[in-house]
Amino acid sequence: MNVLVTKNLSKAYKGHLAVKDVSMHIEKGDIYGFVGENGAGKTTLIRLITGLAAPTGGSYSLFDVPNDSGKIYAVRRRTGAIVETATMSRSMTAMENLKLQCSITGIRKTEDELIALIERVGLDYAAIQKKKVGRFSLGMRQRLGIAMVMVSDADFVILDEPMNGLDPQGFIEVRETILKLNRDGVTFLISSHILSELEKICTKIGVISHGELLEEIRMEDLHKTARRRIVIDAENAEAVEQALRMDGAFTEIGKEEGKLTVYGDADLNRMMRILVEQNLAVRSINTFEETIEDHYIRLLGRGRIA
Amino acid sequence: MKRLLKADFYRVIKSRLTLIALILAVAFPVLIVLLYAGIGWISGFEEDFPGGSLFNANFVISSVYSLTNNIGLVIPAFAGILVCLDVSNGTLRNKVIAGNRRSTIYLSHLIVSILFSVLIITVYAALTAVLALLFFPFNTDSFQNLGLEILYFVANGTMSFVYIATVTTLLALTMRNVAPTIIFTIVFSIALMALNSIVMLVDYTPYKYAVYFIPTFGGNFFTLNGGGLLGLLNPTTDASKELIFAESMISYLFFSMLHTVIGLLIFKKRDLR
Numbered sequence: 001m002n003v004l005v006t007k008n009l010s011k012a013y014k015g016h017l018a019v020k021d022v023s024m025h026i027e028k029g030d031i032y033g034f035v036g037e038n039g040a041g042k043t044t045l046i047r048l049i050t051g052l053a054a055p056t057g058g059s060y061s062l063f064d065v066p067n068d069s070g071k072i073y074a075v076r077r078r079t080g081a082i083v084e085t086a087t088m089s090r091s092m093t094a095m096e097n098l099k100l101q102c103s104i105t106g107i108r109k110t111e112d113e114l115i116a117l118i119e120r121v122g123l124d125y126a127a128i129q130k131k132k133v134g135r136f137s138l139g140m141r142q143r144l145g146i147a148m149v150m151v152s153d154a155d156f157v158i159l160d161e162p163m164n165g166l167d168p169q170g171f172i173e174v175r176e177t178i179l180k181l182n183r184d185g186v187t188f189l190i191s192s193h194i195l196s197e198l199e200k201i202c203t204k205i206g207v208i209s210h211g212e213l214l215e216e217i218r219m220e221d222l223h224k225t226a227r228r229r230i231v232i233d234a235e236n237a238e239a240v241e242q243a244l245r246m247d248g249a250f251t252e253i254g255k256e257e258g259k260l261t262v263y264g265d266a267d268l269n270r271m272m273r274i275l276v277e278q279n280l281a282v283r284s285i286n287t288f289e290e291t292i293e294d295h296y297i298r299l300l301g302r303g304r305i306a
Numbered sequence: 307m308k309r310l311l312k313a314d315f316y317r318v319i320k321s322r323l324t325l326i327a328l329i330l331a332v333a334f335p336v337l338i339v340l341l342y343a344g345i346g347w348i349s350g351f352e353e354d355f356p357g358g359s360l361f362n363a364n365f366v367i368s369s370v371y372s373l374t375n376n377i378g379l380v381i382p383a384f385a386g387i388l389v390c391l392d393v394s395n396g397t398l399r400n401k402v403i404a405g406n407r408r409s410t411i412y413l414s415h416l417i418v419s420i421l422f423s424v425l426i427i428t429v430y431a432a433l434t435a436v437l438a439l440l441f442f443p444f445n446t447d448s449f450q451n452l453g454l455e456i457l458y459f460v461a462n463g464t465m466s467f468v469y470i471a472t473v474t475t476l477l478a479l480t481m482r483n484v485a486p487t488i489i490f491t492i493v494f495s496i497a498l499m500a501l502n503s504i505v506m507l508v509d510y511t512p513y514k515y516a517v518y519f520i521p522t523f524g525g526n527f528f529t530l531n532g533g534g535l536l537g538l539l540n541p542t543t544d545a546s547k548e549l550i551f552a553e554s555m556i557s558y559l560f561f562s563m564l565h566t567v568i569g570l571l572i573f574k575k576r577d578l579r
Contacts, residue, residue, distance in 0.1 A: 050403045053577035076405030083403070087396025092320055100397065103313035105404045152404065 001028040002064050003156050003187045004049060010057030011044050018044040020211040021058065026189060026204070028155075031182055033202035034191035035296055041211040042191040043084055046160050049189075050081045062156070077105065080154035082162060086145020090134035094118055094125075094144050097133060098151055105152040114151075121147045122173040139166045146177065157181070158189045163197055175201055195293040205292060207299055214299055227290050227298075230268065232260040235281040243278050244271065310406055310414035317397070318388055318418055327384045327426045334376045335434040342366055343441045364445050366438035368529045370431040371463025373470060373495040373522065377430045381467060382474045382495060384426075385419040386487040389478035399578055408574045412479060416566060419471040427467045431460070458551045459528040465558040466522050470495060472562040476569035480576070498522050517553045521561045524554025 244250040252263040
């Protein structure tokens with residue numbers, strides 16, 4: 001079942017195209033990681049999908065309901081979102097904000113259920129019971145924001161940089177919460193610049209740059225096509241590089257901070273044999289599987305990221 | 307609409323601004339009536355003053371619905387802040403994300419702003435009237451039908467705040483910023499009252515027609531100032547009070563609807579931050 005499908009979705013602001021012809025596809029049960037540099041168009045795209053802004057081109061459908069249909073309002077009730085920052089009344093307590101969110105979404109929850117929700121996102125209800133949200137730390141507000149999204153029992157949750165302001169423990173709690181909800185059938189669209197965190201939870205990623213969706217790939221496909229890299233810390237890096245290049249089997253060799261990196265499915269045994277035969281001293285050899293970050297850097301090019 | 311109204315009322319009830327507005331609605335009448343009583347007592351003006359006592363209850367009560375008097379400025383400013391806080395806190399975004407139509411969000415804010423304004427002005431007006439009647443005499447000589455005239459006065463005065471609430475909601479949801487909303491609402495109220503006064507001061511003004519174009523102008527015919535010195539400033543017309551009242555109400559409704567339609571059109575088209 002399709003949860004979100006966009007077709008050539010575009011948004012222009014005063015002649016500047018913030019989102020260009022984006023066509024993406026999220027299926028039920030996906031945890032879709034949205035990756036891109038600052039200003040790439042991630043938040044703009046999320047704002048279009050959540051109805052906060054109107055597209056200037058293209059279309060999208062939520063749960064197979066087109067955005068120009070009158071039924072879109074009904075299916076929006078099945079979505080929850082945090083866009084940029086968690087939004088809540090700072091002069092109210094966490095409980096009051098959750099009650100307000102219940103009214104907005106038309107969901108009935110008992111106070112005990114709301115307390116359970118507060119504790120589920122890692123907030124200590126007894127400690128924050130009387131505290132106004134304005135006195136919360138950024139991380140606490142972020143967690144409460146997730147609780148507010150969860151109030152509506154949404155089938156599709158959009159989180160824009162959910163890890164912002166969280167400590168390592170907070171990272172783990174939010175990650176576990178996302179995975180647990182996903183097991184319960186909730187589909188996620190998560191934009192984040194913390195690629196290592198996305199790698200741990202995503203089933204699919206979309207890479208966006210300068211408003212364009214460069215690639216959309218399932219994690220299993222990414223792993224299938226992932227390139228291995230071998231990092232060699234040698235006493236004489238130049239000599240090692242020359243020996244490997246002379247062999248002809250190792251063509252993609254890079255050098256960074258004095259260490260050599262050999263890309264591709266290189267034959268490690270063959271490499272070792274060459275180094276031994278030519279008596280080249282090596283301090284260490286490590287192999288790495290390609291991560292989302294490596295893939296992202298390769299896709300965009302190191303220069304563009306820098 | 308029902309759930310949004312519930313949410314907006316919850317927000318307003320929980321807001322400290324509502325409590326402050328209610329405190330002011332109680333404090334202002336006490337201060338004003340005591341001030342008038344003090345001035346009357348110090349100046350020694352009593353019943354022998356031409357046209358009656360300088361500060362009779364009619365005079366004190368007549369100004370309760372003024373848009374440029376103390377609470378008259380506080381109400382639209384506070385109503386504007388309450389709407390703007392929904393925008394600045396981002397809770398307005400939550401409403402859109404949760405699948406509420408923009409028109410429903412706008413109308414819910416409008417209804418809550420109107421009810422907030424009506425509640426505060428009613429508390430203020432009622433308390434002022436009670437205190438004024440306790441401290442000053444009420445002149446009934448010039449009234450043909452006192453009950454009806456009071457009804458016109460209250461209905462017309464309350465409508466002026468309903469009308470200003472439509473302006474406040476329009477400004478708050480299109481400007482989405484507290485400071486300009488308050489400034490423009492107050493400037494609008496002052497400009498409206500100034501226009502009222504200018505039209506009143508122009509000789510041979512066909513007052514009847516001014517009601518059509520300045521919604522607050524009808525209030526000049528229902529001031530309860532009868533018999534007092536200031537009552538002489540009331541405009542006169544051959545038209546019956548019933549007709550002027552009906553025209554004034556139509557004018558209020560027309561301009562209120564006009565502002566609401568303009569506000570809805572802008573709000574529906576705007577991208578939200």
